[in-house]
Amino acid sequence: MRSTLRLRPTAIFILVLILYGLLASWRAHTGHPWDNEAWFANPAVNLLTKGFMGTTILESKGSWMEGLDRRTYWILPLHVLAQAWLV
Numbered sequence: 001m002r003s004t005l006r007l008r009p010t011a012i013f014i015l016v017l018i019l020y021g022l023l024a025s026w027r028a029h030t031g032h033p034w035d036n037e038a039w040f041a042n043p044a045v046n047l048l049t050k051g052f053m054g055t056t057i058l059e060s061k062g063s064w065m066e067g068l069d070r071r072t073y074w075i076l077p078l079h080v081l082a083q084a085w086l087v
Contacts, residue, residue, distance in 0.1 A: 043072040044083035053080050 043053040053072045060068035072080065 040075065040079070041083065043075070043080045044087070047080060047084045048087060053077065 038057060039055060042055050042057045046056060047053045052070065054068065054070045055072050055074070056069045058065070058068055060066050065074070068074070
């Protein structure tokens with residue numbers, strides 16, 4: 001009796017994990033990347049290839065974001081450093 005009571009929460013937990021894995025896989029397979037994914041990747045690519053963390057794919061000349069092509073202030077730098085380090 002005691003082992004069946006322990007099995008139920010464990011079995012439910014495993015089923016929930018399997019369902020989550022299936023739904024996450026389906027979403028990853030059918031979803032399309034958004035344009036802002038390139039915005040977040042660009043500073044890391046620039047850091048690796050050119051040595052600075054600027055977002056060069058967004059036009060910032062003459063706007064309130066002037067200088068964005070040289071320095072990225074719109075996201076925290078740890079994300080960019082982690083991307084550059086993991087490549």
